[in-house]
Amino acid sequence: MRQVQGRSKVERSLRDDYDHHNRVISSMPLSCLEIDNGIITRTNPAFLQMSGYDEHEVIGCSPASFFLWQDDTDGSIFTSPSSKPLEGVIREKLGVDIPCHVMINPGDSGIPGDGIWFIEDRREYTSLSSVLKETEYECREQLYLAETIVIRLLPDGTISFANLSASKCFGYDPGTLTGSPVSVLFPPVVTADENPADLFLEVSDSSSSALHIFEHCKKNGGHLWIAWTSRGLYNAENELTGVICVGTDMTEYASNGRERISTRAWRDRILTSTDITPEVFDAVLQACMEIGREGREGKPVGTSFIVGDADEVLKLSRQLILNPFSGHPPELRMVSVPDVREMLKEYALLDGAFVVSGEGLLEAAGRYITVDTSLVSLPKGMGTRHSSVAALTSVTDSVGFVVSESGGKVSIIKKGRIVKVIA
The missing domain is CATH 3.40.1700.10 (DNA integrity scanning protein, DisA, N-terminal domain)
Known part of the structure; x- marks a missing residue:
């Protein structure tokens, strides 16, 4: 009798845990699937609503019936351990591909892909990314046509972008500065001792409020002075990906025709x-x-x-x-x-x-x-x-x-x- 009572108590506890687990998954706003032996054994309303399928059309099927993965040319997407979300698309019932991220909490079976899948709908993110990319193209066009001198550098000092004003100011044909080292814009006396890109990084240092004015050289050997402000560009891992530099020509010409730095625009404030x-x-x-x-x-x-x-x-x-x-x-x-x-x-x-x-x-x-x-x-x-x-x-x-x-x-x-x- 005691054994029967004990077994009933354990079964009741397991059933309560299962019901609680089921309620948690069912009430989650995030889409979830439970995979066992490569087969979907449980889903929640959020996934059904997103995909457009009924529950009986999902349970008992392989995830491959609904998911297509990026970067899975060799079929190792589940066998390669990674803490990053898997990128892919869900083939919706009406045939529409829904971009998604999937995080897998592995199960106890040891079979790759088994466990609980948490699925993030990425449609809004993809839409925003598309808008941002289009905006970036528009901004790039505006920068290219702007009167202000604008250049963008890679971390190694290579010029990845120069607008028309920059090309005109330094005496180069449009587009020819792209791919050149930024050292071509500096006199040799500067580039002999330091990387010119490092000079721009100094400008972007938030600990300094100074406006930096650099002496440059034109393609024809003439000198000019440009006042620069710049900012470092960083990725999600806080790694430097480039430097955007915005400058104003501060050059004037003496009575003998020689170039010299003009101080009129900023001198009075100091004095x-x-x-x-x-x-x-x-x-x-x-x-x-x-x-x-x-x-x-x-x-x-x-x-x-x-x-x-x-x-x-x-x-x-x-x-x-x-x-x-x-x-x-x-x-x-x-x-x-x-x-x-x-x-x-x-x-x-x-x-x-x-x-x-x-x-x-x-x-x-x-x-x-x-x-x-x-x-x-x-x-x-x-x-x-x-x-x-x-x-x-x-x-x-x-x-x-x-x-x-x-x-x-x-x-x-x-x-x-x-x-x-x-x-």
Whole structure:
């Protein structure tokens, strides 16, 4: 009697579990099938509604009667273990193919494909993907025709897209830039030391709010300067798939016909609340760019200039060496004089910073900045020269120019922040 009662209790428990299991599957909004020995033994209303079949048309059939799989040329779709959903289509009763994803919770039989199938209807996703692809084509066409310079790079620096404005700006025929390395757009002095694609990745670094201005070269050898903003493109695994770069030509031509960088569009914002004249700003920038490009006797040189608010700057710094400008008349210390700028290239080899007044008078060279650098926070990769200049500009009304010894980039710093980078 006890054995009979015990068996009845077990049977009742199993029946309750089965009924509970059945209710869960039946009430799920996700389509489900239960497969045993390669045959469908159970389904739920969601699958019947999606496929259009009646229950008696599904139970007892093979899943192959309803499913077609992608990437199953060798029939190994169930024998190859994978945690990813299987992609395929359900052949609906009226003959319509419904795209789907199937996740299989394997059963105890050990037979490949046995278990509970959870089926996701992908019709809406497929429709949205089609709309997005069409939108992408339209955007691509608009970008191609836009006046703004737009290029797209692969992670290795290959140009995968360049619009008409980019081709025209660099002097290439439409379509000929695609497939070329981005290094063709840079002077050799830049590409010798670093991958130009890395320069664009620096622009897309969210830790820097600076607008980067790069020196480029045209197909005919002419120079131009372009202000770039860019963003990295990443896939679902957070892997870089490309960089989209949007630029504005900042080139102007001097009276002698030579190209030079135009600062008019962005200079005034930097000079606000300083005593620096536009002419002095341009002269110091030109000197920094020449030092960064040419160095001294073919060797790279790093240096820094503190411009404006000279009295306060001198109070917060001290001489490392004898001041080479001390005692010289003002006309021999004006940074706007070409011969003086040539002299700066030699003095740039000295340790310490140059101090320039807002009117362009070279007050000192070889100055050691005594301000605490913990006052500022700069993007990764910036050295002590950048930190010292940034700290000094954070407590004075000066503007700092820093020439990096590696790469020759010129960083313009105000109020403790890098506001422009020119490479």
